[in-house]
Amino acid sequence: MTSARRLAVSGVFLGLAGSAALLLGEGCTGMFAGCEEKKGEAPPPVAEKISAPSAPVEPLPTPQVDMRKVLLGRALFHDKRLSGDGTISCASCHSLDTGGAEHRKTSIGIQGQVGPINAPTVLNSGLNFKQFWDGRADSLEEQALGPVANPIEMGASWDKVVETIRGIENYRKQFEAIYPDGVTQANIVNAIAEYERSLVTPSRFDEYLSGNQHALSEEEQKGWEIFQKVGCISCHRGPNIGGGMFQKMGLVRNYFEMRGTPLTEADNGRYNVTKNENDRHFFKVPSLRNVELTAPYFHDGSQEKLEDAVRIMGLVQLGKELKEEEIKAIVAFLKSLTGKLPPHARLPEGGENDPSQTVGGTS
Numbered sequence: 562m563t564s565a566r567r568l569a570v571s572g573v574f575l576g577l578a579g580s581a582a583l584l585l586g587e588g589c590t591g592m593f594a595g596c597e598e599k600k601g602e603a604p605p606p607v608a609e610k611i612s613a614p615s616a617p618v619e620p621l622p623t624p625q626v627d628m629r630k631v632l633l634g635r636a637l638f639h640d641k642r643l644s645g646d647g648t649i650s651c652a653s654c655h656s657l658d659t660g661g662a663e664h665r666k667t668s669i670g671i672q673g674q675v676g677p678i679n680a681p682t683v684l685n686s687g688l689n690f691k692q693f694w695d696g697r698a699d700s701l702e703e704q705a706l707g708p709v710a711n712p713i714e715m716g717a718s719w720d721k722v723v724e725t726i727r728g729i730e731n732y733r734k735q736f737e738a739i740y741p742d743g744v745t746q747a748n749i750v751n752a753i754a755e756y757e758r759s760l761v762t763p764s765r766f767d768e769y770l771s772g773n774q775h776a777l778s779e780e781e782q783k784g785w786e787i788f789q790k791v792g793c794i795s796c797h798r799g800p801n802i803g804g805g806m807f808q809k810m811g812l813v814r815n816y817f818e819m820r821g822t823p824l825t826e827a828d829n830g831r832y833n834v835t836k837n838e839n840d841r842h843f844f845k846v847p848s849l850r851n852v853e854l855t856a857p858y859f860h861d862g863s864q865e866k867l868e869d870a871v872r873i874m875g876l877v878q879l880g881k882e883l884k885e886e887e888i889k890a891i892v893a894f895l896k897s898l899t900g901k902l903p904p905h906a907r908l909p910e911g912g913e914n915d916p917s918q919t920v921g922g923t924s
């Protein structure tokens with residue numbers, strides 16, 4: 562994504578009223594219950610300056626990747642030797658069988674340690690403008706440095722990991738064939754990130770966007786219309802249908818009060834990175850691609866059902882009580898975003914922990 566577009570995407574939505582007008586060509590009318598509460602507030606300055614918002618959605622781009630790195634990264638992503646006690650790989654928490662995320666509320670790392678937050682999917686993560694719920698990593702490379710050394714995730718030391726990988730002849734040879742400086746920490750995370758960048762999942766919705774009207778059922782098309790009309794698209798937009806900006810969880814109504822359980826540090830969101838009070842409870846708007854597969858939902862993993870996540874979004878982000886039939890249609894639309902993994906995504910049968918399987922994978 563170019564930085565210009567990134568800017569456009571993240572600048573579009575700074576306030577509900579402004580963007581509603583911007584995107585839907587309407588004033589703050591009764592359609593947005595949230596507008597009422599926002600009345601009298603100054604219009605968001607940045608939204609006003611944007612003359613042409615970026616395309617609200619667009620089909621997935623084809624990733625430009627080096628397949629040698631991708632296959633090497635695939636082996637590393639699935640290799641438990643990247644963890645301190647050899648029990649956990651990236652794939653343990655981001656299994657391709659569960660949409661690149663996991664079905665736990667929050668993650669469990671080595672020695673059964675429970676993490677503070679729900680694991681987002683790695684699928685299409687290369688399209689996100691930043692990584693992590695709070696955006697603390699600017700790139701997938703920077704992101705991948707984190708879990709290996711995180712004591713409650715993989716709990717390893719990078720020096721040790723580099724030494725281990727260098728000591729495995731097959732890995733060493735492949736690194737040397739691709740990278741002039743062979744096995745290094747930077748090259749390990751680069752290969753993993755390249756693999757992640759290759760994990761794009763085109764769906765029926767992309768076919769629809771590319772002009773095939775029959776790719777979506779009537780119900781799904783109705784859901785897509787409602788999704789745009791009520792304003793979900795203000796935040797969940799761009800090629801990843803999300804992943805392009807930070808937004809407050811509970812923009813219009815207080816989500817955390819509604820949830821009723823004590824606040825955690827993770828609930829602070831972006832505030833934990835910037836220490837700016839205005840960023841409290843802001844999170845990266847998650848991609849909705851493959852959302853059918855990635856329950857439970859929200860950073861706190863509090864919602865098991867997609868229907869409930871959609872209902873809550875309507876309430877807390879838009880101040881709108883969605884009708885059951887609207888929720889049903891939106892959920893049908895969201896399910897059309899479930900995509901196909903590229904053929905090289907999975908390790909070949911029986912290939913776990915065998916780096917020799919990186920050569921000869923399909924591409």
Ligand code: HEC
Nearest residue numbers: 651654668669670678679680681686692693694705708714
């Ligand atoms: C113990 C479980 C666990 C392991 C192991 C793990 N992750 Fe994660 N991953 C998470 C959690 C939880 C988050 C969210 C953390 C946050 O946002 O603060 C996350 C976030 C991410 C993200 C950010 C996605 C987004 O949209 O922001 C990427 C990419 C990712 N992990 C890749 C990896 C890679 C690569 C590895 C291996 C080097 C790995 N993960 C190992 C649990 C795990």
Ligand code: HEC
Nearest residue numbers: 792793796808810812846847858859860870871874875878
């Ligand atoms: C003001 C911006 C905004 C609007 C409008 C909005 N969302 Fe969200 N959405 C978010 C943010 C931010 C999160 C992450 C919140 C969290 O995890 O605490 C999110 C999370 C979600 C999730 C959970 C995804 C996951 O992987 O956990 C779903 C599903 C969702 N939104 C659907 C919708 C739908 C459907 C609408 C319209 C009815 C909508 N959103 C409107 C910002 C928005």
